[in-house]
Amino acid sequence: MHTTNYVHTFIAVAEDCPAEVGTVPPERKTPSVAMLTYRALADAPYSRDSDAVIFGVFADRKEIPAAERDDARATFFSKGQACLRASDLGRRYGWGTHHDGEGRVALVGRETPEYARLLGGEAPDGTPVKVVRAMRSKRG
Secondary structure, three states: OOOOOOOOEEEEOOOOOOOOOOOOOOOOOOOOHHHHHHHHHHHOOOOOEHHHHHHHHHHHHOOOOHHHHHHHHHHHOOOOOOOHHHOHHHHOOOEEEEEOOOOEEEEEEOOOHHHHHHHOOEOOOOOEOEEEEOOOOOOO
């Protein structure tokens, strides 16, 4: 079983992220993966781990019925999946993600004092965090 979860980690925005502040992804007729991920994290910070958020977005987009989600989740994570480092939230929209000691995740806008503290390797409660960057959008 594969996982996308991190513990005591801060995923900072990509080096080539164009957004100077955390920006809500644009509304579209069919919500983008970035918008669905944003909603899941903004509506309930530190309530779910990355696996729950990523699978929830996938299942909602595929309209998988609740009764079938356990089996679908096992199939989904039977192979590797892209983690939040690959999300457009950190690549294009200026959001870092903080993963606490239990792997639960929250969004952090790059303009905030909390972002600066996490980027320095310290969580709001003083716990050390590993800092990694979101994946770049462009090669080079």
